[in-house]
Amino acid sequence: MTRTEDSERVLGCERRIVNAWPALATLVVGDWVLRFANGYSGRANAATPLSYGAELDTAMLELIEELYRADGLVPSIRLTPLVAEATREAVLDRGYRIKDKSFGMIAPLADSPVVEEAELEIEARPSPEWVAGCAALQTGVKTHAGNLMAILERIRLPAAFATWAVEGEPVAFGMSVAERGMAEIGLICVSPDHRGQGYGRSIVRGLMGWAGAKGCRDAYLQVEQGNAVALSLYGSLGFRQLYAYETRILD
Numbered sequence: 001m002t003r004t005e006d007s008e009r010v011l012g013c014e015r016r017i018v019n020a021w022p023a024l025a026t027l028v029v030g031d032w033v034l035r036f037a038n039g040y041s042g043r044a045n046a047a048t049p050l051s052y053g054a055e056l057d058t059a060m061l062e063l064i065e066e067l068y069r070a071d072g073l074v075p076s077i078r079l080t081p082l083v084a085e086a087t088r089e090a091v092l093d094r095g096y097r098i099k100d101k102s103f104g105m106i107a108p109l110a111d112s113p114v115v116e117e118a119e120l121e122i123e124a125r126p127s128p129e130w131v132a133g134c135a136a137l138q139t140g141v142k143t144h145a146g147n148l149m150a151i152l153e154r155i156r157l158p159a160a161f162a163t164w165a166v167e168g169e170p171v172a173f174g175m176s177v178a179e180r181g182m183a184e185i186g187l188i189c190v191s192p193d194h195r196g197q198g199y200g201r202s203i204v205r206g207l208m209g210w211a212g213a214k215g216c217r218d219a220y221l222q223v224e225q226g227n228a229v230a231l232s233l234y235g236s237l238g239f240r241q242l243y244a245y246e247t248r249i250l251d
Contacts, residue, residue: 007052010081010243012182013104013220015050017043020177020184022154027067029060036071040147042100042247043222046076053084061094065250080104080245096248101225105239109183109212109219112205119165120206126152126161126175133163134173137189160210164199174203176211176219183211185221188230204237 018026023035023044031054037044047056047064056064056077065075077096079088123130131152135145142148152161157179164172171194176185185207190200208219221239223230 006242007081009106009218009220010104011050011052013106013184013242014048014080014082016179016182016220017184017222018048018050019157019179020155021186022151022156024150024154029063031055032060032064034064034067036068036073037151038144038147039073039141040144040151041142042076043078044151045073046078046247048078049080049082052082054082054087055084056087056090058090061090075250076247077249078245078247081243091248094250096250099247099249101244101246102222103225103231103241104220104222104243104245105234106218106220106242107208107234107237107239109208109216112208112212112219114209114213115202115206117202117206120202121163121165122160122206122210123163124159124161129170130161130163130173133170134187134189137173137191158214160207162203162206162210164203164206166194166199172199172203174200174207176207178211178214178216181216182218182220183207183214183216185211185219201233201237204233208237 018033021043023037025036027034031051032047032049034047035044039045068075077091131145131149135143135148155177157177160176162174163170172190174188176183188200188203211219
């Protein structure tokens with residue numbers, strides 16, 4: 001990967017994600033971090049490169065597979081632009097298939113005002129109600145509120161847990177974590193009965209304003225490439241595609 005201003009941002013995002021979305025257990029193997037969190041979320045249960053030209057030889061690949069299987073997890077590797085091409089080819093040759101494809105997006109925060117609206121509540125720590133409400137709007141293994149709380153309780157950086165309420169009823173949730181001038185935004189979810197009314201936009205705007213007030217210059221997030229609604233929303237709020245990556249698993 002050519003070292004450019006954008007590629008430095010890619011590295012900055014990928015390194016910060018490890019802290020913004022902490023796993024329950026973490027191992028460092030060469031240029032990679034291996035993360036384990038009871039299968040809750042792809043990022044927290046995958047091997048991720050943390051330097052340019054990150055490599056994996058056969059022995060390291062076998063170790064990764066052994067460790068994930070021993071934890072009851074499918075071996076999972078995130079192939080970001082930081083991965084050496086030879087390693088990318090080796091992963092594919094071993095039969096790893098695509099689980100999902102995502103974009104990393106980034107937006108400047110210079111013009112993001114603090115949102116002061118009665119419907120928006122931002123807390124520094126996740127309340128049980130926030131966790132339960134957010135988990136209830138997820139699918140599959142992500143509906144497990146206990147596993148979600150186990151991740152969130154490990155956040156040690158300034159964080160914001162946002163709720164948007166309509167007539168006192170929480171209808172949308174989201175979170176952000178700030179680190180060294182950048183803030184990750186994630187877990188944006190809206191109740192099915194209230195979608196299409198701008199509440200997701202309100203949550204993201206509120207979190208961008210919070211991050212700007214914390215001194216962050218950029219906000220970043222990750223979104224599935226096929227999520228057209230989310231891509232349109234984020235694009236309208238000033239986010240642009242910074243990079244693309246794949247998560248591959250070995251059945």
